[in-house]
Amino acid sequence: MTTTDSPFNTTTDEYNYDYNYTDDYEDELCDKTNVIQFGAIFTSVFFSIVVILSLFGNILVIVILAKFENLRSLTNTFILNLAISDLFFTAGLPFWAYSHVHGWTLGEPACITVTFVFYVGFYSSLILLMLMTVHRYVAVMNPLSDIVSTTGCYSILACLIIWVVSISIAIPGIIFTKVVQYHCVSAKSLLGIYLQNALFLLSSVVFIFCYSQIMCRLLRPTAQRRRRRTLKLIFTLMVVFFVGWAPYNVVIFLRSFYYWPKPPADSKTVARHCAESDPLDYAFYVSRFFAFSHCCLNPVFYVFVGVKFKNHLKKMLKGWGHKNNSIRNRQSRLTITSLTSGEEFSM
Numbered sequence: 001m002t003t004t005d006s007p008f009n010t011t012t013d014e015y016n017y018d019y020n021y022t023d024d025y026e027d028e029l030c031d032k033t034n035v036i037q038f039g040a041i042f043t044s045v046f047f048s049i050v051v052i053l054s055l056f057g058n059i060l061v062i063v064i065l066a067k068f069e070n071l072r073s074l075t076n077t078f079i080l081n082l083a084i085s086d087l088f089f090t091a092g093l094p095f096w097a098y099s100h101v102h103g104w105t106l107g108e109p110a111c112i113t114v115t116f117v118f119y120v121g122f123y124s125s126l127i128l129l130m131l132m133t134v135h136r137y138v139a140v141m142n143p144l145s146d147i148v149s150t151t152g153c154y155s156i157l158a159c160l161i162i163w164v165v166s167i168s169i170a171i172p173g174i175i176f177t178k179v180v181q182y183h184c185v186s187a188k189s190l191l192g193i194y195l196q197n198a199l200f201l202l203s204s205v206v207f208i209f210c211y212s213q214i215m216c217r218l219l220r221p222t223a224q225r226r227r228r229r230t231l232k233l234i235f236t237l238m239v240v241f242f243v244g245w246a247p248y249n250v251v252i253f254l255r256s257f258y259y260w261p262k263p264p265a266d267s268k269t270v271a272r273h274c275a276e277s278d279p280l281d282y283a284f285y286v287s288r289f290f291a292f293s294h295c296c297l298n299p300v301f302y303v304f305v306g307v308k309f310k311n312h313l314k315k316m317l318k319g320w321g322h323k324n325n326s327i328r329n330r331q332s333r334l335t336i337t338s339l340t341s342g343e344e345f346s347m
Contacts, residue, residue: 031274035281040100046289047097050296054090057299058083060313064303068312077155078135079303081162082128086295088121093292103182111184116174124166125294126199129241130206131162132302137210140217169195193256200249204242211238237301240294248291251283 061083069076095114177186211234
């Protein structure tokens with residue numbers, strides 16, 4: 001293994017914050033400088049875009065919920081917690097972008113803290129999406145169910161369970177997190193990879209089953225007139241989910257084979273494996289961007305596509321417009337008053 005002299009301050013075998021190479025037979029023949037530079041530039045640019053959009057969208061969701069909605073209902077509880085979860089997830093992205101460019105210089109306690117917050121947001125977001133899908137399924141298939149109209153302490157209990165489960169899943173990952181050669185990495189990378197794969201498969205099953213049943217129900221002649229719009233929304237949700245998460249999970253699963261122990265090999269074999277790994281490395285950066293974009297897409301597809309939240313947003317924007325106009329009118333009146341009372345006023 002050789003250390004690059006580039007400003008990215010990383011090594012050829014450990015250049016990802018979550019999945020480090022442990023290939024025992026790679027040596028100086030495997031030069032990952034181009035991959036590292038591509039990852040640093042790509043990650044810093046696109047993560048910055050994701051962070052800005054996520055902060056704007058999710059904070060706006062929280063403001064609208066607090067101002068116009070009943071936070072005791074289960075639906076609004078899910079939406080509120082999804083926005084908070086996405087903000088947790090977003091909080092880790094600037095640190096990972098900085099680490100890609102400059103290496104991890106914040107120390108091991110910060111590494112563990114940021115990793116914990118990031119994964120709590122990651123897992124809680126997927127769990128919430130599954131629960132919201134199940135809740136929507138029950139609301140369509142059995143509108144009179146008590147789950148649909150659940151409020152009060154049951155909503156709080158559901159919220160607590162979601163966060164306890166998310167924290168419990170995230171804890172094993174941070175136990176083995178440490179700083180190695182200016183990189184915040186996990187010593188149990190295989191565990192993290194297969195846990196993400198398992199959660200993706202579970203959420204995929206929930207998505208496919210629930211939304212396919214909902215679509216079948218909406219295609220019946222007795223369905224409401226708005227079924228075409230609802231079907232488009234459901235289809236869009238499924239496409240966005242699988243386009244975002246499926247490539248990423250396939251890539252990290254294929255990359256997991258680099259962690260398994262390998263027998264000693266000659267230089268030709270090393271060079272061949274190094275060349276074969278490059279396309280997968282580039283695919284990792286690109287697929288991860290699409291997967292991590294979910295934190296800024298969730299407010300759009302799960303909140304602002306609804307008529308109710310659109311109306312709330314319009315009300316809030318109108319309210320801000322009226323306030324701005326009243327402030328301007330007040331300032332203009334004060335200006336006219338000050339001018340007319342002074343000596344500089346003339347007809």
